Ligand SMILES: Nc1nc2c(ncn2[C@@H]2O[C@H](COP(=O)(O)OP(=O)(O)OP(=O)(O)O)[C@@H](O)[C@H]2O)c(=O)[nH]1
């Protein structure tokens with residue numbers, strides 16, 4: 189496995205801006221991807237936010253394996269981490285998030301009331317790695333498409349405040365990664381789900397990693413999506429050939445156009461065309 193790295197200057201800057209705004213923030217919403225809960229937690233953000241109240245948002249649950257999402261929620265709760273599940277694309281999650289926020293910030297409200305302060309809007313900062321749905325989450329809470337979203341890393345470039353109908357003010361931030369993934373698997377998980385810029389990635393390796401994962405954990409998905417019979421008898425490259433043949437990804441001369449196969453597979457994997465998938469289990473990561 190190759191060492192993947194992506195920590196451009198703008199992320200360094202975004203990290204500094206997060207630190208600068210922190211003193212005026214009441215609560216941090218750390219958005220993670222429910223398909224890769226641990227790989228999508230930035231260890232450096234944890235260091236920056238220190239003792240600030242935090243609510244972890246397991247987002248994109250519509251794309252993740254429901255059983256494993258429940259396992260992860262139970263695990264985090266057992267660790268005393270406040271967390272909540274979210275599908276930021278549909279439904280309105282404001283009531284649920286606001287209620288949980290009020291619960292977490294009750295000590296702060298009581299302290300301020302004792303000082304004679306009237307109740308004010310909570311200030312929440314939304315942080316996380318690129319492409320986990322921070323901006324979409326904010327649009328959901330505000331009920332409008334106030335900030336730009338897109339299925340690419342690095343869509344949000346600057347910080348911005350957004351109001352909601354509840355007493356809640358949100359601060360959107362650009363996604364931030366960290367300088368080195370100690371565990372190479374983390375880099376591959378992030379790459380496979382689109383949190384790292386594709387231009388700098390060994391995409392063939394990433395796709396082979398994804399196919400191997402499916403062969404081991406969900407082989408029938410390859411049959412359902414691409415009509416490949418007995419996929420477990422094939423190598424990942426043979427699977428790529430089969431996908432290419434079935435989808436007409438061919439170069440002149442009849443050779444397989446691997447670039448197109450790669451693009452097609454990544455699209456399918458990232459957009460749950462291969463079904464709901466979670467790449468890491470509590471057991472794999474911690475036991
Ligand atoms: N299926 C699904 N898609 C989601 C969800 N939340 C966000 N998305 C999609 O994921 C992509 C990334 O969302 P953004 O909100 O732009 O992500 P971000 O974390 O702000 O990304 P950066 O600004 O690049 O750091 C978009 O295509 C969203 O529509 C979700 O809960 N479910």
Ligand SMILES: [Mg+2]
Pocket residue numbers: 322323324336337343344361362363
């Ligand atoms: Mg964004």
